[in-house]
Amino acid sequence: MIRTTVLAALLAFGMAGVGAAADAPTDPQIAHIAYTAGQIDVVAAEQAIKKSTNADIIAFATLMAADHKAVNDQALALVTKLGVTPEDNPTSQALSQAAADKLAELDKLDGAAFDKAYIANEVAYHATVNGALSSVLIPSAQNAEFKELLKTGLTLFTEHQHHAEMVAAKFQ
Amino acid sequence: MTALIKLALTGVLVAGTALAAMPAFAADYTIVIDKMKFGPVPAELHAGDTVIWQNNDIFRHSATARDKSFDVDLPAGTEVRMVVGAVGSLDFFCKFHPGMTGTLVIAP
Numbered sequence A: 001m002i003r004t005t006v007l008a009a010l011l012a013f014g015m016a017g018v019g020a021a022a023d024a025p026t027d028p029q030i031a032h033i034a035y036t037a038g039q040i041d042v043v044a045a046e047q048a049i050k051k052s053t054n055a056d057i058i059a060f061a062t063l064m065a066a067d068h069k070a071v072n073d074q075a076l077a078l079v080t081k082l083g084v085t086p087e088d089n090p091t092s093q094a095l096s097q098a099a100a101d102k103l104a105e106l107d108k109l110d111g112a113a114f115d116k117a118y119i120a121n122e123v124a125y126h127a128t129v130n131g132a133l134s135s136v137l138i139p140s141a142q143n144a145e146f147k148e149l150l151k152t153g154l155t156l157f158t159e160h161q162h163h164a165e166m167v168a169a170k171f172q
Numbered sequence B: 001m002t003a004l005i006k007l008a009l010t011g012v013l014v015a016g017t018a019l020a021a022m023p024a025f026a027a028d029y030t031i032v033i034d035k036m037k038f039g040p041v042p043a044e045l046h047a048g049d050t051v052i053w054q055n056n057d058i059f060r061h062s063a064t065a066r067d068k069s070f071d072v073d074l075p076a077g078t079e080v081r082m083v084v085g086a087v088g089s090l091d092f093f094c095k096f097h098p099g100m101t102g103t104l105v106i107a108p
C-alpha cells in the first residue's frame, strides 16, 4: 500500500512527462527527491546498526550509510556549485511519509524478524528508487554534471540492490 | 659457413639468451577506479611490477582477488601500491560492490 503510493507519486512525473514535457520534474525537484531517497536509506541503516546483532545485516547497513552519505555529500556540493536550491515536492513527501511509517513498523520488530523485514525492505526500496532513477529522474535531468552524478548513483544503488538480494536470500 | 660467421652467430645467441634471462625492469601501472568501475588494466604485467590502485570515487572500494591472494582496502580518494607476485590470471572484484570486476594477467 505504502509502496504503491510512493510509486504512484514517482510515476506521476513520468506519466505527465509523456504528454507534456513541462510536467517532468525539474533539476531542483530531482535533487530534492534524490537527496531524500538517500537520506532515508541512511536513517534506515542507522536503525539496523542499532537494532541488529547479525553480522551480515550490520555490514550491509554500514555500507548503505557510508555510500548514500557519500553520494548525498557530493550531490549537495554539486547543487551548491550550480546554484540550484533543492525544491520540496509531492514525490519527496510521499517518500518521507512511507519511510517514517516503515521505520515505525520495523521498530516494533526484534532479532531475526527485524533482520528479515529490514533486508526485504532494502531490496524493495532500492528497486523502487532505481526504477524512478532510470525511468524518470535521469531522463528528466537537464544539467549534464548532475545527470552524470545520478547515473553513478544508479550504478551504485543497483549494486546495493543485488547485495541486498544476496543478504535477503539468507533469511528465507 | 666460415668460422668468423659461426663465431658472430654464437655471439648473437649468447647475447640473446643473456637478455632473456635478465629480469625485466619492474614497472608501475595505475588502475583507476571511477564512477563505480575499474578502469583498463595494464596489457602487459610481469611479476615484480607494481599496480597502483587509484580510487577516484567518493565511495570506499576494494580490490580483492577471487583466490584471496590480495585484498586491498581503498577508502574514497586514496591510492594504494601493490607489487604483483604470482604469475597467472587473477580475477578481482570490489567486495563492497561485487558488480565491479576485472582481471590481472601476470606474465613471469
Ligand SMILES: [Cu+2]
Pocket: B059, B060, B061, B062, B094, B095, B096, B097, B100
Ligand atoms: Cu566498490
